[in-house]
Amino acid sequence: MKRIDSVNARVDVNGVGKKGFHDNADLPGQDATYVTPGFLNTVQEELANAVELSGLNLDPNDPTQLFKLFNLHNKALVQRIYHVGSKHMTDNKDWNPAVELQTYFGYLTSWMLWPHVPVGVDSFTDSIGQISLLSNGGTVQGKTTRIWQRLQDGQTAPTYTLTSNKSAVNEGEQITFTLNTTGLPVGTLVDWAITGIQEADITPSALSGKFTVGADGKAAYTLTAVADQKTEGNESLKFALTYIPNKYVNVLIMDTSKYPAGLQTYYEGTHTIDVQPNQTIILDMYGAGGGGGGSVYSPSASPDGSDGGNIVLSYLANTFTAGGGKKGTGGVWGNGSSYSNGSAGLGGTNTVTADSSFEIQIGQKGNDAVIGSRYSTQAGGTAISSSIGAVNGGGAGATGIGDERWSYGGGGGSGGRLKVKYTNTTEEVVTFNLSVGAKGQGWKSAGNSGTDGGIGFAIVTTS
Known part of the structure; x- marks a missing residue:
């Protein structure tokens, strides 16, 4: 390589001893710097050699060969850094190496998230020093980290399904949380955390802990809601996997x-x-509230919530249905070339087929969700007040994953209310059948998640 050395090259224009190009307009009678054949040949051969010595053939119809050359070397470097089995830490919960490194690899590589902090870190409030932080090489606390491990190309990452045996409990009752996994070795630890309540509200009182995956890929944890004899209002317990996103139950x-x-x-x-x-x-x-829609990148199936369950009371030919709220639909972002926003779910509707022995005291349709500003979470339909609280509202829709928060998810509608009175005028016991449907699930599979709808329930009083 050489610098321009023609007779009117400008001395020291790029630093002491470094000639360069100049229009020389400030020098009377002086032409702009001449370009010489020797200089151009040097530049030509420098670029041509870079391409050819990297194993590529010069192609006069391809203006991207230098880019391909740099990308080839970047890919080789990235392959060394992000080799199969390597582990990398980030404190950005939205960072996904498969997406972030696609430009270098040319395809989506396979990765898994660690479901726990490294062995030897006793608490998620401790710093993790064994693995450097991607952004600056520092360390972060366990509670804010995500550790990614490169898998063989095409290998499927572990999967996690978290459920609870109840969506609502009275104080004094037990709740069991069950984890189902695939692709994890026996004995793998999976961290969990509880929010929304205090230690004194449950027994055991731990607000964080670890599942240990068994040979069947399953693990379970049971706790009891403490009957504390305090009037403090209903509380929402959120049980979530600490490091695996969007895996939680309320x-x-x-x-x-x-x-x-x-x-x-x-x-x-x-x-x-x-x-x-x-x-x-x-x-x-x-009726139960509908789940909120999510927001995802295209291509993807529509990230809708699910409808809230109905409450159905039946006796002989009499049927009463308090309708569950309808789901909010999801939004899909196509990187600006196209996108769709979610829509709001409707409130639940009620139906009645009854004889004169029943009295309908209240029939109230559920509240529709309404689309608001895209810069705010899309609220679900407002819950209908009851003697045990307003708890059957629609789930919230996700904030938009696209530019300026476009492609938001719609909120779910709230469930309807139906109040029925009956007096048994016979001399025999009458048996009613009551089916209480599940709350609508918010979208949680990918992207930005919607939240679950409120529970469905029936309050029964006798006299």
Whole structure:
């Protein structure tokens, strides 16, 4: 390589001893710097040699050969740094190496997230020093980190499914959380954390811990909601995997100290209710809220929430349905070339088929969700108030994953309310069948997630 050395090259224009090009307009009678054949040949051969010595043939119809050359060397460097089995840490929960490194590899590589902090880090409030932080080489606390490990190309990353046996419990009742996994070795630790409540609200009182995956890929954890005899309102317990995104369940802990005397509440599931001779029963039924839609990058299936479950009361030919709220649909971002926003879910609608022995005291449609500013979370339909709280609202839609928060998800609608009175005028026990549907699930599979709808339930009083 050489610098221009023609007779009117400008001395020291690029630093002491470094000639260069100049228009020489400030020098009377002086032409701009001449370009010589020797200089151009040197530049030509320098560039041509770089291409040819890298194993490429010169192609006069391809103006991208230097880019391909640099990309080839970058890819080789990236392959060395991000080799199969290598581990890399980031404190950005949205960073995905498969996407971020696609430019260098030319395809989507396979990665897995570690489900726990490294062995030897006792608490997620401790610093992790064994693996350097990608952004600056420093260390971060375990609770803010994500550790990615490169897999063989085409290898499927482990999967996680988290469920609870109940969506709502009264104080004093147990909840079991079950983890189902694929692709994890026996004995793998999977960290979890609880938010939304205090240690004194549950027993055992731990707000964080670890699953240990068994030979069947499963693990479970059971806790009890403490009957504390305090009137403090209903509380929402969120049980989430600490390092695996969008894997959580919400359980509503009902403050039973607020219940009026003679009241019983039925939650998700199928139930039978006996009405004694000459007994009057009032059933106040609230459909579950619809789940909120998510927001994802294209191409992807529409990231919709799911509909909230109905509450169905039946006896002989009589059927009463308090409708669940409808799902919010999701938004899809096509990198600006195209996108779609989600739509709001409608409130649940009620249906009645009944004879004159039943009295309909209240029939209230659920509240529709409404699309608001894209710069705010799309709220779900407002819950309908009840004697145990306003808890059957629609789930919120996701914030948009696209530029300026376009491609947002819609909120779910709230469930409807249906209040029915019946007096058993016979001399025999009458049995009602009651089915309480599940809350609508918010989208959680990828991208930005929607939230779950509120629970469905039936409040029963007898006299």
